[in-house]
Amino acid sequence: TDFFLPIEDDPFLFGKIAAANALSDIYAMGGSPFLALAILGWPVNKLPTSEASKIMAGAAEICQEANVVLAGGHSIDTPEPIFGLAVSGKVSREMLMLNSNAKEGDILFLTKPLGVGILATAKKQKKMKLEHAHIAPDSMQKLNKIGQEIPAYVRAMTDVTGFGLLGHLIEMCEASDKSAEVYFHKVPIFPEAKEYWQQGCVPGGTKRNLASYGSKVYSEVEDDFCMQILADPQTSGGLLISIPEEKEQEFTTFLQENQLPNIAIGKILKKSEYVLFIRN
Structure with missing residues (x-):
C-alpha cells in the first residue's frame, strides 16, 4: 500500500505514477500483482471531481499494462488531493x-x-x-x-x-x-x-x-x-x-x-x- 500528494500537475500522469509506485512493492519481492484497490483523498469543495476521474483513469491505464484488476477502492474528503493503491500479489515461496x-x-x-x-x-x-x-x-x-x-x-x-x-x-x-x-x-x-x-x-x-x-x-x-x-x-x-x-x-x-x-x-x-x- 502506498499513496502520496500530487507530484505532477497533470492528474492523469499523477495517477499513472502513483499506480506504478504502488505496484513496485510487489515487484520488489519477486511477485506478480493481480488486484488493486484505489485510495483517494479529495478536497470536494476546492477541486472538481472530474480531475479525480482523470487520476483514476491514469491509474487504470497502468493497471491494465500490468494485467492488474483495479477493483474499486475508497475515497474520503481531504484538505489536499491524495492518491495511491493497495495492491495484492502472488509469488511462490521459493521465489520470494x-x-x-x-x-x-x-x-x-x-x-x-x-x-x-x-x-x-x-x-x-x-x-x-x-x-x-x-x-x-x-x-x-x-x-x-x-x-x-x-x-x-x-x-x-x-x-x-x-x-x-x-x-x-x-x-x-x-x-x-x-x-x-x-x-x-x-x-x-x-x-x-x-x-x-x-x-x-x-x-x-x-x-x-x-x-x-x-x-x-x-x-x-x-x-x-x-x-x-x-x-x-x-x-x-x-x-x-x-x-x-x-x-x-x-x-x-x-x-x-x-x-x-x-x-x-x-x-x-x-x-x-x-x-x-x-x-x-
Whole structure:
C-alpha cells in the first residue's frame, strides 16, 4: 500500500505514477500483482471531481499494462488531493525476494537511473527546461515488471524510493549483517540532474536522508553532488538487486535483453565499521 500528494500537475500522469509506485512493492519481492484497490483523498469543495476521474483513469491505464484488476477502492474528503493503491500479489515461496539475504561477494545492480527527486524539484522551482520535462515522469511511470521475471539465483532485492539508493542499500546491508561498496562512476544517473543540482534544486528529503544515515557512509569521493545524488529521494525508483558474483555476466545479459541499466554498481562486503563505502 502506498499513496502520496500530487507530484505532477497533470492528474492523469499523477495517477499513472502513483499506480506504478504502488505496484513496485510487489515487484520488489519477486511477485506478480493481480488486484488493486484505489485510495483517494479529495478536497470536494476546492477541486472538481472530474480531475479525480482523470487520476483514476491514469491509474487504470497502468493497471491494465500490468494485467492488474483495479477493483474499486475508497475515497474520503481531504484538505489536499491524495492518491495511491493497495495492491495484492502472488509469488511462490521459493521465489520470494527479501532485502535480508545478501551475501559477501555479491554484485549489485540498479535498474533505473537516479535523479528523479532533483528533476522534480527543478520543476517545482520553475527551472526545468521544456526539453527535460518528460525525463522524470517517463521514469516514474515505468513499471518494475522485471521483478516478477527475476532469475532464481538472485539473492536479495528491494526498490529504491524515498530513502534514496544509500538508504535502501543500508537497509539491505543491515538486514543481511553486511557492508557494501558503491562505485559512484558506475551508478546510473540522469545526466541532466547535475545541471539542476548546480542551480540549487535539492529536495528537502535529500538533506533529511543524509542527516539520518550519513554517519554510516564513508565516501572517498570529494564531491558534494556524489552524496546528494546517491541520497536523492526517488518516486517509483528502480530495483536494487544483489546477485552471486559468478552470475554477473549472465545477469548482465538478462538486463540487456530487457533494455535496463546493466553495469554493476557495487559489491557486498564483510560487515565493518561503516555500512557503506563510496568509491570513485
